[in-house]
Amino acid sequence: MQKKMKNEEFDHYIQSQFADEAITPPQQIEGAIFAAMAKNSRRKKLGVIGTGILVLGALAYGVNGTMNTTRVVTETPPVAVPVAAPVAMPVTLEVLDQEEQPIQKQEVHDDVLPAAAAASASIVLEDTDAVENARPDNLEAVASRSVQPVVSNSQENSQELPAILHETDSEVWVMPATVRVKE
């Protein structure tokens, strides 16, 4: 019996034949699929760990960088110190001239480099103070210094200033200017 089929009928016939198609796959495919899956997940985990390490490293680097920056900032203020240093200069030189101790010779070298003198002068000031303290003549002055706090240094300088000016007379050159800058 011949049967003329239309496209739709033919298509439907073919489709219905394949509706519940099933062919059992070989066993080894399952193993291969799940092995590949496990490999992928392991790779993914390693990726996550690697990313974590990178992030932590970047954070540590960033924090370290920030700390370095703050350290630089805190280190900059001492640049202003030389401004205060000239206060000590005349005193030092004067005392050294008077005392003629071995330390004085080092200070003479500093004179050659005026810029460096400011920095070294402040150090010398402490030394000369010590020398000065050892002198019985200045015991009163030393006592007044030790009693007064650090803040009183400027006052002390300003109080002593006229006396020094009287003594040296011709060496008016440094003292007034320096004292005003410090205040």
Place this chain on the structure above:
Amino acid sequence: MRAMEAADIHIIERCKKGDSNAQRQVYARYSSMMFAVAIRYTNARVDAEDVMQEAWIKVFRHIKSFSEHNSFEGWLRRIVVNTAITHYRRNQKHQFQLDIEEVHATPNDFEAFKEIDFTKDELAKAIAQLPKGYGMVFKLYVIDGFKHKEIAEQLGIDLNTSKSQLSRARRYLQDVLHAMSQRAKKE
């Protein structure tokens, strides 16, 4: 039926969480269907195994994107078909493509075969005889329900080419089936 669907949803949810036992259950349930589709498109067991493996890895990798409102089997079928198409296109350049006119003449338009009593294997063998490109269009359109636009996009061909290839494939297949039924009748 309802209970089956609920069980399916539960297993799929577990798969989404990466539960390997659930993945194996899904595999056990649908691997035969997937493999049959893969064989239908590749016409070779070795190639079908490659397609099958690739498709299942895609399934588990993208299962989070599956919505429970859709048919899970339909979703799986789509994935294996798309993987087979990718496989076909990858190998297409290495294969010699015969035009259907060169393969066989089609004397009777829509003159169908005598009796519709072919087994699935016989039909599969007849479809496998179609030239590759025509066979792909026929299987995608007739068996897997793709539209011509989708077929054209997937295979990288023109829309009209898809339509004409389907028409020629139908005629060729009907002719082959007719010949088969004649041969069976003689025997």
